[in-house]
Amino acid sequence: MSTIDWVVLILTLLLIVLYGVYKSRGIKNIDGYLLGNQSLPWYHVGLSVMATQASAITFLSAPGLAYSSGMSFVQFYFGLPLAMIVLCITFVPIFHKLRVFTAYEFLEQRFDIRTRGLTAFLFLIQRGVSTGISIFAPALIIASILHINLTTTTLLIGSVVVIYTTYGGTKAVSHTQMLQMSIIFGALLVAGILVVQLLPADIGLYKALHIAGKSGKTNAIDFTFDLNNQYTVWTGIIGGFFLQLSYFGTDQSQVGRYLTGSSIKESRLGLLMNGLLKIPMQFCILLIGVLVFVYYQYHSPPIFFNQTELDKLKQSEYSSSYDALEQKHLLLTNEKKVTINRLTAAIDAGNQSTIDATKIAIKHSDDKLNDIRSEVIALIKKNNPEAETNDNNYIFLSFVKSTFPKGLIGLLIAVIFLASMGSTASALNSLASTSTVDIYKRFINKNSTEQQDLFWSRILTLFWGIFSIAIALFASKLGNLLEAVNILGSLFYGTILGIFIVAFYMKKIGGKAVFYAAILTEVFIFVIWKMDLIAFLWLNVIGCVFVMLLAFLIEMLGRKKSHSSE
Structure with a gap:
């Protein structure tokens, strides 16, 4: 990179970190550290929710995925708007009225301590590993640019996020995310315009899309009902709905974002904003990948992008x-x-x-x-x-480095860093929230003071940061990072969602039944995944439905047994 690119990159990152530290000064208790005193407006909540989901993986892998296999991945998000509506009607008012720090506190009130502990444990494992993958993505960029050791860059990038998140908690996360998303939207617009400008003079956007279509890259919609096809309309609407409902409704990294809303109305508006903007945003990111494909029809692409x-x-x-x-x-x-x-x-x-x-x-x-x-x-x-022989994650990066003007390369790389920082910071904050509230305060020190809670929240943020960095060091073996994160989520989210659905709607089922149903379901999901029997998005549906059915059967058997013993 040129000196100008380095200046743009460093100044952008420095602005974000200093802004987050400044906005989060004066935190005195766990309410301020984990919930930001529940004071944020709807647009702030909406941008924070979007920034949490839009990690660096989105901006690295999605264009590469579109370049290789077309626009079909956009169908993954088709269930999102419906999930946002369900959340606004059901989850948001319950969590706000109960004034909980984490989603899992509700489960103890509804079921028992075992169910709360199991669900929190499943979340901690899944989110801890996926956060490591999110840290690895931008480390990949800097290692490729400087041709230095990937381990060094992973440690460096992870440490920057851990430091400001440990200091500022959710206020640092939320305030920096609003600024991050503003920069990201602007940079993506510039990148899209520039890609079109780089095409031959007689090839405009319309003709470029025509060429991409003839090459099979504009396959955004697929109505075939194929259980083994990862990306179809039905997979997205049904499987995606369950995944998004579980992610936004039961994953503390997202629940923690909309719990910062100043009221139920503000939280709802923030989620609806996310539901309206996410699909167009993802479509535009994939479209950039398709345009990069068209560019390389008129220019020689690298044989291998790494x-x-x-x-x-x-x-x-x-x-x-x-x-x-x-x-x-x-x-x-x-x-x-x-x-x-x-x-x-x-x-x-x-x-x-x-x-x-x-x-x-x-x-x-x-x-x-x-x-x-x-x-x-x-x-x-x-x-x-x-x-590493999967170079999907390097496609967009290689294109940017070889074609974009000085200054803009630094800005685009800063965008990928910002996305990583936003999603990673949210994840670390949610891991600390769950560890502090659901483990430390519930099992280790039930009578802790506010100062002890704040101290351990920061210590546990640091611990999960170190854990995630350790996972990041092994993430290069996972292939396309965007798919890896979603597959990992699908192994756990269906089960977790099933527990919450039973809690909300199946009032006669007790904690013992749902606890054993969740364990059996999780074992079954892993067996299906290992045998590669079905597209991964359907694991979310299967997990949720199995928890509900097994919990119902176990509850019925338990009642029959108790009646027969009388």
């Missing part, structure tokens, strides 16, 4: 083999450019027969290019069996 691994290969005994493959790749991409130009001319002329013929030729070229890429990956694995 430049660090390519550099290692070039310096190895396999360098001559790689050079030969690179020459083949260049020749094929030049041939493909000619075909793409024919397709563009056919689209302008409305010549359907030529369009169909060039689509077949492009498909043939892509197959050959994929074969060359596979050979390069095989060489990378030969040279280093431990090498």
